[in-house]
Amino acid sequence: MDARFAGAFPRWKRGTLPEFPEICFAGRSNVGKSSLINLLTSRKGLARTSSTPGRTQSLVVFEARLLRPGTGDRPLHLVDLPGYGWAKVPLSLKKSWAPMVRSYLAGNPLLRCCVLLLDPRRQPGEEDFELLELAEQEGFPVLPVVTKMDKVPKTRRAKELRRVAEALGLDSHEDLWPLSSSTREGVAELMEQLGEMVEE
Numbered sequence: 001m002d003a004r005f006a007g008a009f010p011r012w013k014r015g016t017l018p019e020f021p022e023i024c025f026a027g028r029s030n031v032g033k034s035s036l037i038n039l040l041t042s043r044k045g046l047a048r049t050s051s052t053p054g055r056t057q058s059l060v061v062f063e064a065r066l067l068r069p070g071t072g073d074r075p076l077h078l079v080d081l082p083g084y085g086w087a088k089v090p091l092s093l094k095k096s097w098a099p100m101v102r103s104y105l106a107g108n109p110l111l112r113c114c115v116l117l118l119d120p121r122r123q124p125g126e127e128d129f130e131l132l133e134l135a136e137q138e139g140f141p142v143l144p145v146v147t148k149m150d151k152v153p154k155t156r157r158a159k160e161l162r163r164v165a166e167a168l169g170l171d172s173h174e175d176l177w178p179l180s181s182s183t184r185e186g187v188a189e190l191m192e193q194l195g196e197m198v199e200e
């Protein structure tokens, strides 16, 4: 998938952006949202990543192109949402997170899917549940991606995935998308699924 930076919005404003289908990426600060966007677009420095949580503090939009041989390319927007749940983030930013993200997610007819990134080493937090609740109200699909799987020893994989699935109230851990931006595990599968959701 080819991509370029299209805009950053401290408050959601569609402005002059063309109306393409959208996929957004949500999750705790430092969980790996920007890293995943870079992998999906095969552009290492496109979304800025950092070992310091709280790097992405606005809604960052990338214009991407799904390459479809034969039928022509499909333009879409990838939206990097600001991360949440980090204690060191200034209080003012913490307070602005919910309205900012809500202003984007609520009543958005272009949104095809929200990729919710989760860390296999922690319990889902308050904001993860807020997001799931909003998805239910608004009726947009959420793809729960468990990232940084390279950090989980093989022997504990199934156990941690089951724990996350249970916390989210999913029927089975098969409903989760395990992934690692380091080893690229799960990236191709996720890409394929997102492609299908954009086409629908």
Ligand SMILES: Nc1nc2c(ncn2[C@@H]2O[C@H](COP(=O)(O)OP(=O)(O)OP(=O)(O)O)[C@@H](O)[C@H]2O)c(=O)[nH]1
Residues within 6 Å of the ligand: 027, 028, 029, 030, 031, 032, 033, 034, 035, 036, 048, 049, 050, 051, 052, 053, 054, 055, 056, 057, 082, 083, 084, 147, 148, 149, 150, 151, 179, 180, 181, 182, 183
């Ligand atoms: N081991 C490992 N590290 C990862 C993975 N994905 C991301 N990281 C690292 O985690 C750190 C945070 O990644 P980012 O992509 O910046 O996280 P983010 O979710 O965009 O963070 P915010 O912008 O603060 O919300 C960076 O040091 C990444 O290199 C992964 O799958 N495995």
Ligand SMILES: [Mg+2]
Residues within 6 Å of the ligand: 033, 034, 035, 048, 049, 055, 056, 080
């Ligand atoms: Mg980021």
